[in-house]
Amino acid sequence: MAGLAVVSAAGLLADDRVLVGSPIWLKPLKFSLSFALYGLTLAWLLGRRPARSRTGWWAGTAVAVTGTVEMAVIVGQTVRGRRSHFNFATPLDQALFQIMGATIVVLWLATLVIAALQFRGGPGADRAATWAVRLGALIAVAGLALGGLMLLPTPDQRAAAAQGLRDAVGAHSVGVPDGGPAMPLTGWSTTGGDLRIPHFVGMHALQLLPLFPLALGLLGRRVPRLNAERVRLRLVLVAAGAYTGLLALVTWQALRGQPLLRPDALTLGALAGLLAAAALGTYAALRAPFRPYDSTGTTAPAQELTA
Template sequence: MTKTWHRPTLWVAVVMGVAAVACLVALLVDGRQLQGAPLWMKPLKFAVALALYSATLSWMLSLPHRGKRWTTLLGTTSALILFVDVGLVGLQAVRGTFSHYNQSDDPFNQVVQQAFATTIPVMFLANVALALVLSFQRFASPDVRLAVRSGLGLAVLGMAGGYLMSFQVDKQVTTTDASGRAVDLVGGHSVGVPDGGPSMPVTGWSTTGGDLRIPHFVGMHALQVVVLLAAGLAVLGLAERARTRLVGVVALGCAGLFAVVTQQALRGEPLVHPGGLTLVLLAVLAALVAAGVVWALRTGTAVPRPTRRPVPQR
């Protein structure tokens, strides 16, 4: 059967790529800022991240599997939501105001916030459903199957991690947007410090407190890591058993990393200044992953010993 990539998600990936270029141009010509960060940096990061996610999802849905009518519907739903949500983020940037956590009472912003409140849970549930549908059937080779299942599971973890930002309802601040209008924000990504403080270049992650965008990033992009790993191992010509075990080890490592950076963020600890507990957890995780890689390569590529047949008695 000829593989046909899922067109709605593939088109969204193309649109996101074009949007990323447009945001990059806007970043260069529009010097406005929000909370000390370039106004167009957030739409740019959204466009790049969701271009990668949509392209990966489009490929996944091209794999022959049962229930394709349902997975196609779920993928199309995700594509539509991604298109709408990133469009709203861009429109808010054009208006010079915040796209998330914005509680201002102007009519357009109220529409944006209501749209997010509706579409984001639907997007989350669609991905949970995709992960479940593809977890209880056989398709492709074992290593690819494991990459798809674990990748979707990690993406769901990343999406769930994003809810931690909205749950910070006690985090309330009144600030001004790029046009000087007063805006009330409820929720946020920083822990222990206000949003908009000293941050890392490009990512904008806080360097003085915890940042809940980090586990969200790790979970969402672990999807691409395990899928690309499976593809790369196939090109290298490793045995199928070794490929499958390596994918499993790396997927578990990504899940462990998600857990480590989540606890780090929740404790208000910046990524670039890890404390003793975080360093110990990272060291243990690195040792376990290294041991897992050695185990996968030694057992997955071992040549089985030939079975001795009894010599017939004369």
């Protein structure tokens, strides 16, 4: 995938074709970078297990194989100058899109298996870090599943199908056609909702939530109370709850056909409520009583007990 990202970047420079409003090699570039990060993260998750798991090996292999097949279709369609997603224009286009659909189902199931493996306890594991990994994996599985919303036909597509026309089924955008004005790099619609946003937010919980306890550990040098494992665990649970709320919020916003950067009063009110709940949860996590022991079971320093 890293090598393919280089090839795709060269394609952006050498190939000036445009497809659905974007440079034709932009999609292979974004997908190859995403798969590279995804594969590295899953490999790290599998490497966290105290012993090698045959189930984990097969799940990781399934992700690698299905990701390769999907990228082969995307790049092949790019070379042909055809859409890879939602394309039912010809029997070949339809077959290739259905192959991609089958591979993503297998990839989702394999990711679910890897997430489930994270719930096998390990000796001496830091609970805050462990639960950050577990919850991040579960939210990522949900984010992957939300990609299925893009497969639903739009009203225009349903009307065309009623007349016997079926060139495309599904779309990224809600309320506007794909290929309209979009944000740079991401390509997310600036005039309507975009279902790629919750898909993106959900999947990247796989990286962001495990990084959160690492950040707490660094802050613990200045805030001794954060050295207590129970406090870090509470804060991880609050962060996971807030992240889940954010995922629900951007999904709701996209389904209402609303651009990410143009929220209405209802969306802003929901965001304010989410931030207030996260702030209250953080305050409660920091102020609640806790046992004066660190993750090793030794008595915490005196400055922590009085913090």
